[in-house]
Amino acid sequence: xxxxxxxxxxxxxxxxxxxxxxxxxxxxxxxxxxxxxxxxxxxxxxxxxxxxxxxxxxxxxxxxxxxxxxxxxxxxxxxxxxxxxxxxxxxxxxxxxxxxxxxxxxxxxxxxxxxxxxxxxxxxxxxxxxxxxxxxxxxxxxxxxxxxxxxxxxxxxxxxxxxxxxx
Amino acid sequence: xxxxxxxxxxxxxxxxxxxxxxxxxxxxxxxxxxxxxxxxxxxxxxxxxxxxxxxxxxxxxxxxxxxxxxxxxxxxxxxxxxxxxxxxxxxxxxxxxxxxxxxxxxxxxxxxxxxxxxxxxxxxxxxxxxxxxx
Numbered sequence: 382x383x384x385x386x387x388x389x390x391x392x393x394x395x396x397x398x399x400x401x402x403x404x405x406x407x408x409x410x411x412x413x414x415x416x417x418x419x420x421x422x423x424x425x426x427x428x429x430x431x432x433x434x435x436x437x438x439x440x441x442x443x444x445x446x447x448x449x450x451x452x453x454x455x456x457x458x459x460x461x462x463x464x465x466x467x468x469x470x471x472x473x474x475x476x477x478x479x480x481x482x483x484x485x486x487x488x489x490x491x492x493x494x495x496x497x498x499x500x501x502x503x504x505x506x507x508x509x510x511x512x513x514x515x516x517x518x519x520x521x522x523x524x525x526x527x528x529x530x531x532x533x534x535x536x537x538x539x540x541x542x543x544x545x546x547x548x
Numbered sequence: 549x550x551x552x553x554x555x556x557x558x559x560x561x562x563x564x565x566x567x568x569x570x571x572x573x574x575x576x577x578x579x580x581x582x583x584x585x586x587x588x589x590x591x592x593x594x595x596x597x598x599x600x601x602x603x604x605x606x607x608x609x610x611x612x613x614x615x616x617x618x619x620x621x622x623x624x625x626x627x628x629x630x631x632x633x634x635x636x637x638x639x640x641x642x643x644x645x646x647x648x649x650x651x652x653x654x655x656x657x658x659x660x661x662x663x664x665x666x667x668x669x670x671x672x673x674x675x676x677x678x679x680x681x682x
Contacts, residue, residue, distance in 0.1 A: 383564055383628070383644070388635075404636035442553035442563035442589050443628075454634070497676035540635045543677065545647075547627040548563075548582070548591055 384446055384546050385439040389518070390414075391432040394480045400438075405431060405540050407526050411481040424534075428526040430481040430489060435503070435519040435544065447512035448545040449503040449519055452494040458536030460529040464489040467502040467522060475507040475520040486525040493524065497543065553589040563589040568646045568661055570626060571604045592626050605648040605661075614659055614667070616650055625649040625658060631677050643682055647673070 387401040390413045399413040407428035408420035422428050437446050451467050466476055466488045476488045504520045505511030552560040569582040572595045582590055600618040607613065629645040646661040660668040662680055
C-alpha cells in the first residue's frame with residue numbers, strides 16, 4: 382500500500398484529537414465536523430479557529446513524506462477573509478497549540494492561497510523543508526474566517542491538500 | 549502477486565503495486581526492479597547510482613516507458629505527488645502523479661506523469677497542479 386495520510390483536528394483547551402476528519406466546516410463553535418447551519422458566523426464576527434495536522438499513519442514502504450501544501454478554491458463572499466499560518470516564505474515555525482478562539486487569531490494572519498501555492502506552505506518539525514520518515518504528524522495548520530458587518534451570507538469554500546511521497 | 553518491503557527491524561510491510569514502476573539497469577547488464585520477481589519491493593535508495601547504464605519508468609498495463617540514459621554524476625528523482633481536491637465534498641478526488649527525472653550538477657529535469665497518461669516535463673519541481681488541468 383502507499384503511505385496513508387489523514388487530517389486530524391484539535392479542539393478544546395486540551396487539544397482533543399479527532400483523527401481523519403471528514404470536513405473543515407467553520408462556524409461559531411469550537412467543534413470538529415460542525416454543522417454550519419446550526420453554528421453560523423454572523424456578520425462582523427470570526428469563526429472559531431481550526432487547528433489541524435497532517436498525520437501519516439502508515440508509511441506503506443515509502444521512505445519519506447514532505448512538501449505539504451494546502452489551499453482554498455471557490456471564492457469567498459465579499460467582506461470575508463480566510464486566514465492561515467500556512468505560507469511559502471517567512472514560515473513562522475511550528476505553532477504551539479492554544480485553545481481555539483473566535484477572537485482575531487494571533488496565529489492565522491496570512492491570507493489562505495486560493496490556488497496551489499506551488500511550494501510547501503506547511504512545515505514538519507517547524508520547517509517547510511522538513512520531512513517525515515516514519516509515522517508522525519506535521520506542524521499545526523491554523524485557519525480562521527473573518528467577516529465584516531457587510532459580509533454576504535452563504536459563501537462556501539473548498540479545501541485542497543497535497544504532499545509528496547518518496548519510496 | 550504480493551510485494552513486501554523489509555523494514556529495519558526485520559518486519560515486512562506489504563506494498564501495493566504501482567501503475568508506473570522503475571527498473572534500474574547496470575553497466576554490467578544486471579538490473580534491479582522496484583517490484584522484484586521474488587516479491588521484494590525495492591526503494592530508490594537501494595539503487596547503486598554510480599553503476600547505472602539507464603533507468604526505465606514503465607507503465608505496467610501498456611509497457612510504455614520513459615528511459616533515462618545515465619551519465620556519471622546523475623542522481624535519480626522519483627516520487628509520488630498526492631493531491632486531494634475538493635476535500636469533504638461529493639467531488640472529492642484523490643490524484644497520484646508520478647514524478648521521474650534526474651539531477652546533474654545544477655540541472656534538473658522532472659517528468660510529471662498524470663492520471664490520463666499525459667507527461668508534463670519541467671526543469672523545476674514546484675509546478676502548481678493547476679498547470680496540469682487535473
